[in-house]
Amino acid sequence: MGTYAAVVLAGGSARRMGGVDKPALPVGGRPMRDRVLAAVTDATPRVLVGTADAVPAGVRVVREDPPGGGPVAAAAAGLALLDSDATLVALLAADLPLLTRAAIGSLLTHLDRETIDTEPAGGGSAPAPPARSGLGGSERGPDGACFVDGDGRRQSLCGVWRVAALRAELDRLTVERGGNLAGAPVRALLANLVVREVPWSGDGPPPWFDCDTDEDVRRAEEWVR
Template sequence: METYAAVVLAGGAARRMGGVDKPALPVGGQPMRDRVLAAVADATSRVVVGAADAVPMGVRVVREDPPGGGPVAAAAAGLALLDSDTSLVALLAADLPLLTRAAIGDLLKHLDQQTPDTESAGGGPAPAPPARGDLAPARGDLAPARGHLAPARDDLGGGERQPDGACFVDGDGRRQSLCGVWRVAALRAALNRLTVERGGSLSGAPVRALLAGLVVREVRWSGEGPPPWFDCDTDEDVRRAEEWAR
């Protein structure tokens, strides 16, 4: 399994919670942001994008341009701090207090797995398709999973194309795009494309526009414990996460 970096997006306005510093809210006695960082403790580099007064040692902090410019602008700021040879990145919201290292490992495993119709590196038959994955072109944050693994076609050459990223989908098949791992080259190309399309500014750009055209492997969580993609948008969500974390 390849090494990876992690970019944690912590710059949201939390309007549904009165504008509080949501990533700093405790769940299980620890800020949600720190719980996310703990889930990627083995990453080669960890970056928090947003205001953060105190972070674990070795974590870099940067602000998106402009501050409050949204998750795509934040992703661009985080990726800009990664070493040029970084090939994989976990792109994560800071309000995922139930995220675990096992869940990140599951995503990395699915991203690394070949499509059914491609050959393995040794020239033999492709491995069996993953039980919970699904390859599909990005269709936006609320795109449903199709429940199977289909080979992705390269639009330019007509050949097989490996996934650009892998993210969880919830029980209703909705993509949790900010609970995923991605190929850095694909994200940087998408950021460049979107910057041109939007006249030079990524402020306010939706995540679905960033991922448009990327091939995404959709992963359903069937491990032990609560869903790692559970995000906290309301006070009730925080209370629910607190109950799960006990």
Template sequence: MVLAGGAARRMGGRDKPAVPVGGQPMRDRVLTAVAAADTRVVVGPAGPTPAGVRSTREDPPGGGPVAALAAGLALLDPATTVVAVLAADLPLLTRHAVDDLLHHLEAPSAVAARRDGHGSEVSANRHARGGPPEAPKPVDGACYVDAAGRRQSLCGVWRVPALRAALDRLAAERDGNLAGASLRALLAGLAVVEVRWLGDGPPPWFDCDTDNDVRRAEEWLR
């Protein structure tokens, strides 16, 4: 699922996902990184997409990433259990980086963290707190973190049932209105593996919010 509905105010409001990097629109570069997916969905304004890619729009248009996520989930096949949720402005994302996230999601892990709506870690497994180790439990998602430990939530993979439950919870808290809701509030309480990029090359979560970011990404790709 590629979220492409941002306003791009720092780039003059133009169609940022269509801005080329390395000769290809950023949105298409992200879609290429998940070419092996059973279903690919773009959420954002209408525009050209590669063959076979489903498209939709958040309700209301411009309603933010949580509203976009809800719209995208509605287009997934009912049997889908795992989804990559990706910003459309990640031109350095690769299939290898996505595979790394999937590995962390599926592998037994003792480092899953839960954060509250303010970003503070509120619980971890007993072994991490010094008690007896617990049996590994499935985690709800895996996403990259930058060098400062900030989660890059729009560069992650997530279990669909956990996302649906989180959306239901947040909608109930907001009287059914998801417009303007924050991703931090949506993901609060989910068990997430925070993955640091250890591969060669630039970080896959690097997003292009300005023209300078685009130029920097172009330099990395040379």
């Protein structure tokens, strides 16, 4: 697989946690956003969308417009900082403290698989999950790959995407919303894309586990001990 970029979204308001800077909360002694950035150390560039007192060397920082405008506005700000030759991007929430490089590698591998593998006659690994479109199906290759949980819900902010496809959808959504992406839902951004859904089959806790409450943070702490 070739190189990829990473955009980490860290601009949420954390209303269910009293409005704290949620990505800065420590899990296992490290801020959650730093754990996410560590999972994509091989990405070029790495972009953090939000505020941070300090970030690892080489990480680009930008703020969404308007500040607090939501994940789609944040994604637009992050993609605007990518190099012109960027083709793939990991689009990630900043509150995924259990994310690993192996999990990102799995997504990249699934995205690179243009056709569905079939199981060899003598056995072997299970076939890759199908790419599914928000429009009821498509024969074109996948525009992105993201994890799905045990109930089949897409974890859209734990995925990798083709930059050109995301930019085209951002342009479409910007026109549809009269130039204002504030408050736009992620599902509206991804609705027309062909998505390869990837169940997690690795060891340990699911990499898409996000921390929306204090209890979630405590559970994550237990997992990383």
